[in-house]
Amino acid sequence: MALNLNSSNVATRENRIGSITGYIGSLSDLADQSNRGTLKGCSRCFSQSSTCLSTCALGQLSAIREVAIIHHGPSGCSAASADAYYLDKVMAKKRGITNNTVYAGTDMNEKDTIFGSAESLRRIILEVNQRYSPEAIFVTSSCATGIIGEDIDSVVDDVREEVEVPIAAVHCEGFKSRIWATGFDISDHAVLSSIVQPPKQKRDTINFKNFYESARSEIIDIFSNFDLEPIFLYCNSTIEELSHISESLATTCICGTLGNYLGNGLEEKYGVPYIRSINPLGIAGFETWLREIGKVTDRSEAAEKYIEAQRVIYIPKIEEIKKELKGLKAVLGMGPGYTFEVSRVLNELGIEVVWALAWHYDKKYENGDVPPSMEYLLENEVDFKASVADQQNYEVMNILNKYQPDLYLSRHPGSTVWAIKNGTPAVYVADEYMIFGYKHTLEFAQSILESIHNRSFEKNLARRVKLPYTDWWYQQNVDEFLEEVKSNGKAIR
Ligand code: SF4
Known part of the structure; x- marks a missing residue:
């Protein structure tokens, strides 16, 4: 940029x-059109x-x-x-x-x-x-x-x-x-x-753009294995800290939507490398991310050693729980940074994503590349129905009603509540670190299991709540919206 x-x-x-x-179609079509430069947003x-x-x-x-x-x-x-x-x-x-x-x-x-x-x-x-x-x-x-x-x-x-x-x-x-x-x-x-000043010296620090630094001590511990000190941005940052972020060895983030501008800006202006890998959610994400940090900061050996030690502790437990998750179907609605990352993790856990809604979609990041999370899914031949809707909850309800998934996941509480009222078990992926690394991936898998094992709350609530949606709305076929989009150039609602 x-x-x-x-x-x-x-x-x-x-x-x-x-x-x-605005878009309705599939993940592969979304990525394909982004690559070819033909993707046009639809208006409602x-x-x-x-x-x-x-x-x-x-x-x-x-x-x-x-x-x-x-x-x-x-x-x-x-x-x-x-x-x-x-x-x-x-x-x-x-x-x-x-x-x-x-x-x-x-x-x-x-x-x-x-x-x-x-x-x-x-x-x-x-x-x-x-x-x-x-x-x-x-x-x-x-x-x-x-x-x-x-x-x-x-x-x-x-x-x-x-x-x-x-x-x-x-x-x-x-x-x-x-x-x-x-x-x-x-x-x-x-x-x-x-605020940011030109670098005077290089430091063994890594800029970590996140929302609320809830895994602060854990990440400090992880990075201490590599003699790196994370600087969390911007929650509780000081002006003094921010003035030195141009001196860090690299910039990374918990969510590409959040960190993309700063990461690219620091790279372009001060030559601080921006880690452009999939995010550290799930096993593949965490390992890919750590390896990329190792490569960029010249600490590959230490990164491999850490990965090896952690795999021994967590992989058998995750594999065990996967047996119970296999075959579940999920719908998710989140910001794009998380939609395609969490879809990847669900796929890793053996859960089929039947529909993913992204609250918006960035065709390309500032460096001109398709977001790494999309690229990863396509390279691994994962495809599913996808739409782009800026928290248009009535569309979420239509999709939930049609696909009757075992689970709905969202990072926005308002959306999760409506799914529960509809009788769909829902997981509120509130904390940005809820699926971070091996430990939290295991906990995330356990949360899913708990949500689907006891569905009485959702069932009871759905029986007692009168939703504002009419049968007419539920009968509308979301799959056909795409045809409308193709023929008219705009979505029909
Ligand atoms: S709150 Fe509404 S009126 Fe105020 S800046 Fe935002 S969009 Fe504009």
């Missing part, structure tokens, strides 16, 4: 890497509500310690990230540290949306800086500021010398993109352009 750190604006995923939110004439990308951008930035987020917009937009702010405090407490990050909204009103409020924004930045002495300031935008063309960049440039800490304008207007993951890229761009 061509990274332009002189501009505070980042092109959307749709424009940069051809991401889409009906859409359920989705997520605002600013939530992802603000959530990422507010997780950094001792910074100030000044959200320039109406209070309703600022409130969208209240839960992220709360979560950041909880995650810091869990680690036994304090995160004094401040989150302030400028509370734009009707008058501001007509006449602009650049002067109040300026005053608010200076007041926040004086009152809280943050180590960096991120001034974020909203739809309202984007629509009226509020010149946030000029205000930021104007106060730069006065505040004496790094300050960046962050353009996260929600209307920019249907793909909320664009918010991850926007936050990475702000960090790359305002």
Whole structure:
């Protein structure tokens, strides 16, 4: 990708890497069309509500310690990230540290949306800086500021010398993109352009982009076998840590959708290699990932030794549980980073994926390659029905009703709850490390087994709940949507 750190604006995923939110077909067709450059996203004439990308951008930035987020917009937009702010405090407490990050909204009103409020924004930045002495300031935008063309960049440039800490304008207007993951890229761009400094020396560290560092101590232990120290980003990161990430030996991530922009940006700008393997979920993922880290950091021998020792402990147990999972059928709905990785793990465990929904789909990553998770599935001749739907739950319900799988897996609680109300056992893949490495793959397999062994909760709930979907909707044939897409160029709903 061509990274332009002189501009505070980042092109959307749709424009940069051809991401889409509407498709129905199969995994092989999706990948084939991506490779040939013929894949076109479909639009819906009906859409359920989705997520605002600013939530992802603000959530990422507010997780950094001792910074100030000044959200320039109406209070309703600022409130969208209240839960992220709360979560950041909880995650810091869990680690036994304090995160004094401040989150302030400028509370734009009707008058501001007509006449602009650049002067109040300026005053608010200076007041926040004086009152809280943050180590960096991120001034974020909203739809309202984007629509009226509020010149946030000029205000930021104007106060730069006065505040004496790094300050960046962050353009996260929600209307920019249907793909909320664009918010991850926007936050990475702000960090790359305002915080990260050119390297002075190389260190035995590895940048690890993740959400909530729940496996922090475990990963520190694993990497100590290779004399490597992980730097977890951005949850509980400090500005000092972030300023040095250009000095690491490599960058990796728990999810390609989350880590792609930062990984590629650090590689392009500072030559820090980005680990482009399948993710460390399941056996194949974990081993491929460790071997790639070993290769890039010149620690292959240590990586092989670790793999060998861990296989002895876990593989027999995983093989044993696989006997009970064999033949189960699953539907899953997740962000694309996890959809195709978790499909691979389910396949590894002997569970057949009958349909996978990805909340969006990136045709290619920033380096021009098809995402490694897709490539792996195709090379191993795994294919299944697939669709791209930005949390369009009514489509999930139709698919569950038709395929009657043994199991539904999602990383979004709202989606999982609806499956349970429908009588389908569901596993909420909430924690990003829930399938990480050998140990958690075994635990994941056990969770699946527990979910399908006792189905009384789902059955009882389904009997008592009246869902809003009519028989007419359930009778609609999702398989035929593709034909409609092919003939009309858009999905019929
Ligand atoms: S920024 Fe736009 S999309 Fe996001 S919450 Fe505000 S109005 Fe909604």
